[in-house]
Amino acid sequence: MSRIGKEPIDIASGVTVKVSQGNLVTVKGPKGELTQQVDADMIIDIQEGVLEVKRPTEQKRHKAMHGLYRSLIANMVEGVTNGYKKELELVGVGYRAGNTGNLLELTLGYSHPIYFSIPDELKLTTAMEKGSNPAVILEGIDKQLIGEIASKIRELRKPEPYKGKGVRYKGEEVRRKAGKTAAS
Numbered sequence: 001m002s003r004i005g006k007e008p009i010d011i012a013s014g015v016t017v018k019v020s021q022g023n024l025v026t027v028k029g030p031k032g033e034l035t036q037q038v039d040a041d042m043i044i045d046i047q048e049g050v051l052e053v054k055r056p057t058e059q060k061r062h063k064a065m066h067g068l069y070r071s072l073i074a075n076m077v078e079g080v081t082n083g084y085k086k087e088l089e090l091v092g093v094g095y096r097a098g099n100t101g102n103l104l105e106l107t108l109g110y111s112h113p114i115y116f117s118i119p120d121e122l123k124l125t126t127a128m129e130k131g132s133n134p135a136v137i138l139e140g141i142d143k144q145l146i147g148e149i150a151s152k153i154r155e156l157r158k159p160e161p162y163k164g165k166g167v168r169y170k171g172e173e174v175r176r177k178a179g180k181t182a183a184s
Helices: 060-081 144-155
Strands: 017-020 024-029 032-037 045-046 051-052 084-091 098-102 103-107 114-117 125-129 137-138 166-169
Touching: 017 045, 024 060, 024 144, 032 060, 060 144, 084 144, 098 125, 098 137, 125 166
Parallel strands: none
Antiparallel strands: 017 024, 024 032, 045 051, 084 137, 084 166, 098 103, 103 114, 125 137
16 A cells, blocks of 8 residues: 555645546635646545545556655645745856746846746745845745746756856755866
């Protein structure tokens, strides 16, 4: 039995979960609404504020989907209840971040600024405080979307191992390498 899949999901007060025809799960909460199509074989059981995902057989395919769909639904419930937040920091001399609405403008040491459009479902803020690295903060209810957008921003200039310059997640440790030594 899947350890993740068999865990029940507690549905917080103020959150409603509906399963419609064809296993389309809709989760509504104080922060918004999310939907997820679940495989038709999976059994979704909601009783007294607790949701359980069950699998019909012990087939390898069903075992694989059991934990996956349980995690996706749990992330949806968490997202509409509390929301998610991802912070990125820009480490490097002259690196800057600014935004106009949901259009992110980054200066990452290239010959031109980079403009990156953020989906409307996410809230974008940038911070440029003296004495700390510029930061890009993404907030929203969809964990997958936040992770995907943060990953795309990070790909624009990945942290390099010699000086540590680049875009990194807040708190991310970058493994540093020793550079060349002078010939003696």
